[in-house]
Amino acid sequence: MKDKALLFINGDPPASFPSLEEYGLIACTDGAFHYLKNLNFPLDKLDFISGDFDSHSGKDDDVYDEKFIYTPDQDKTDFQKALEIITGKGFVQVDVLGGSGGEQDHFLGNLTVAFGFKDEVSIRFYDAFSEYYFIPKKFTVKDIKGKMVSLYPFPMVENITTKGLNWPLTNGNLSMTSRIGTRNFAIDDEVSVEYEKGDLLIFIGKKSDNL
Structure with a gap:
């Protein structure tokens, strides 16, 4: 069984879809279901x-009734509840599309939810500008030259x-309230x-304008 899941949530719709064959499970939240229909997914x-x-x-797509899972808990976001279902099925990696854009409180909320799951499952967000995810204390990424790194x-x-x-750090400190490490490049x-x-969090973007 493939151990990677694909999850669509209710931010900006993706411009394209990844290869679906690499995923053992594909799911969406109810808000994302709207744009998936419009995009002919x-x-x-x-x-x-x-x-x-x-x-x-x-109720407007009876053919999919058996795929609807009602999760009414208002103390949790739809993203969080979908992750609970996915991790409960044993998946160890989740690629998320639709995590950014739209209302920015949703974006911040999605990052906070991912933070809560970071020790349980690897979550990677993808949007039109970058991919981003929490990284362990020792981390290496390859084939990245010329890309923006925050x-x-x-x-x-x-x-x-x-x-x-381009701007390295040596035994430095970063903090939300003082110094952050955005807009660097490889x-x-x-x-x-x-x-x-x-x-x-690491954000890996497109090719940097600096090169």
Whole structure:
């Protein structure tokens, strides 16, 4: 069984879809179901559609009734509830589309939800500008030369050292309230990051205008 899942949530619709064959499960929240229909996504590929259905009645597509999972808990977001279903099925990686755009409080909320799951499952967000995810205390990424790289502390990182970036760090500290590491770019094919304490988001964008 493939151990990677694909999840669509209710941000900006993706401009294109990844290869669906690499995923063992494909799901969406009820809000994302709207744009998937409009984009002519093959809805028969969906394993489930979950949510409180405040943005979708669940009644206008009877053929998909058996795929609707009603999750009415108002103390959790639809993203969080979908992740609970996915991790409950044993998946260890989730690629998320539609995590950004739209109302920015949703975007911040999605990052906070991902933070809560970071020790349980690998979550990677993809949008029109970048991919982004929490990284471990020792991390290496390859084939990255010329791409924008932003390092964002959540909320702080201590003793961070980077290699392969235009503006490197050596035993530095990052914090939401003082210094963050955004808008850097890779000058080598391989970038490494090590830090001792805290939690860190990496954003990997398109080719940098600086090169």
